[in-house]
Amino acid sequence: MLGKLTLHVLPLYSPIAMSGAAMELLGVLFIAALITWFGKWRYIWNEWLTTVDHKRIGIMYVVLAFVMLFRGFSDAFMMRMQQATALNGHGYLPPEHFNQVFSAHGTIMIIFMAMPFLTGIINFVVPQQIGARDVSFPFLNSVSFWLTAAGAALVLTSLVIGRFTTAGWTAYPPFSELPTSPGSGTDYWIWAVLVSGVGSTLTGVNFVVTIIKRRAPGMSLMQMPLFTWAAFITAILMVFAFPGVTVAAALLGFDRFLGMHFFTADAGGNAMNYINLFWLWGHPEVYIVILPSFGIFSELVATFSSKRLFGYVSLVYATMVIGILSFTVWLHHFFTMGSSADVNSFFGIATMVIAVPTGVKIYDWLLTMYRGRIRLTSHMHWTLGFMVAFVIGGMTGVLLAIPPVDYVMHNTLFLVAHFHNMLIPGSLFGLLAGYQYWFPKAFGFRLDEWWGKTSFWFWFVGFYVAFMPLYVLGFMGMPRRMDYYQNPAWQPWLIVAAIGAVLIAIGILCLAIQLVVSIRRREELADLTGDPWDARTLEWMNASPAPLYNFAVVPEIHDREELAWRKERGISHDAPAHYTPIEMPCNTSTGVLIGGAAFVLGFAVIWNIWWLAILAFAGVIAATIVKGSVPEEEYTITPDQIAALESRGSGPLLGFLSPLEDERGDHSTHGLLNSIGD
């Protein structure tokens, strides 16, 4: 009836895992209690969970990303504390648990923190930047989100029921095969990756189509803002790269669940094939998490230098070239697998070549700032911090791209330092800067600058303190993924790294404080103009928060930096004589249901609860068929309603913070419309 589920799956093996599980459960209960206390279940369900509005879906992605950032960082913090204390002893984490922690950290940070974060920002910004009312497939967008959330939920569940994988975020076989990893851990990893991977593929399809088909009249491809370009290339990478990890994880699953021999150590299995498949996705994935941030930095540099972006065309081509090259370098993740010297040289050189378009970008950003009127806001802090740190990370990457050097350095902490040096400044700083930049467009008020800058400084200094020692440790020969060690020379450096983790923790705390402080001071920080940063692109032409249809009248595009162009000429809105009706897609609960069924399906298969698995699978299929057979429902916003919304400036997007919030009627179409009384 319950398959392999027994009481033994609870984390009784380690008091630390148990308290982690308890914290997670309490967190969920606390949030549920809060919602119940304020009587907001209906509101949350009708206005958020079932929404197909790209802005709200984007916001939900970012919320998910922050939750997972907290979890992923907790894991990182535990590892830093363990390694700082585990000389000659065992520290406080047993090896079995430590291995789960680094595996969960890597998986979460890449797939469930960076991916939702960038997908959320793309969702929120791109349609507004290209003058569209929504994405091409709003319902599919909701499905993508819920599949991502289902994957994240599987990873979180593994802390409470069963265990997570000990095979690292890459789940390399043969170790990840059944004989060596018999527990539920790798199965959780497989299902989390598969379910969220489908979501990301669909997101990719959605945004390729949206950007090709939904640009406002007059916006040629070479007039798209750079963030949209970055999102476009990212979406293409998602479409073409994700099959790699889907196939790798699925075949590993066939080995584990059906006894096949794709990657096993016996019966003709070939583990090297897995490693190729995985990195065929894995390397493009690195650019999937970095390119959107490059796009964000491009927007920020131009805006806060009050100057036209330098070298737009070269930035576009650099982005494309990076996108293409990202498919030609995957082998640098396993130079030591022993391909021939020729093959290794080819991939080594291809890897170094990527430094060229990346360098072009850095110069373009520098030249944009050159002689600009730079405003050193928190966003600029993240940007400048990124440029400094990223150049160093890039150089260590070029170093590792030399196969003989890689033979010496691979699998050491030098590598760990290198990729954190790329991912934290290159991806996370950009995403955090983007969050602070577009926040007013989402909620109608800015985030507190002082706390933003303070957070930056803790992150920035903390990053250096936490990761520069790892370069040294790499040179000293310390391998990655060490639970404990005997070499006393390593310990001082590991203690420094632990101090760095403390600084980063304060940086994260500052982000939380910033949010609370800003919510309390929202009247003061309110953005009444819709353009709080004197920005240059289309999304700032609307009120903040943007109305649900984004543009009452779809604007005509004249220039790459359309808003700057209009401001120079004193043209603001295309004020129409009268509005025309707008058709918008209705909310639907099918997305949540499909995501929920996917979660149940994964969970049931992991624990061999076959009847439940069949039920959940049938649910997914039935929902797909039904949804595909009935026409997409739409509702019409009448010109009168538009006029009312437009004259009021902006709607109460964050209903529970706004005095305009309403509890009237059911919210089946949209609270915003109800609130103006139709």
Place this chain on the structure above:
Amino acid sequence: MHTETAHSHEAMLFEEREFGFWIYLMSDAIIFSLLFATYAVMRHATAGGPGAADIMELPTAAIETALLLLASVTFGMAAVALEDKRRNAILVWLGISFLLGAGFLGMEIHEFIGLIAEGASPQRSGYLSSFFVLVGTHGAHVTAGLVWIATAVAQLMRTGPTEAFAARFKRLGLFWHFLDIVWIGIFSIVYLPGVLQ
């Protein structure tokens, strides 16, 4: 998108869906190409068990191919019938396509069951795992295509050959013909070298 008439709004939605479907098919094509590559890598990983020459039979593969290609031809006939909005003709041709596709699937399942009974199961060796998963993934796609044809038939009976039906039919056609292309790959990379050995 800026002309607000209901008709062009709908036409744009259909156009977007078709374009999106093309993009999805490209992603799917990559899944298949990775499975092909895996098959190529594992061709000799028979672990002492049966290899390609032992498990392939040309007649079966030839009939399967014929069924699937015919199912595409009949689907094309349905498309022709749709041009003139001949509802019953569309129904008949779709029905025949469904039967041919189901025949293909039945033969494939029969082949698989036979192989497993002979001990050539996917658990036997890496080679056989890759064979079953590559061919089986194609078979799963055919199954999805059959379900889709069935829902298209249901839609046609309910609404007649509307614009919405035509748009959906077009995407179904892309999918159906895509499966032919993949099958031709399977035939020439899996079956032909197998029997020629």
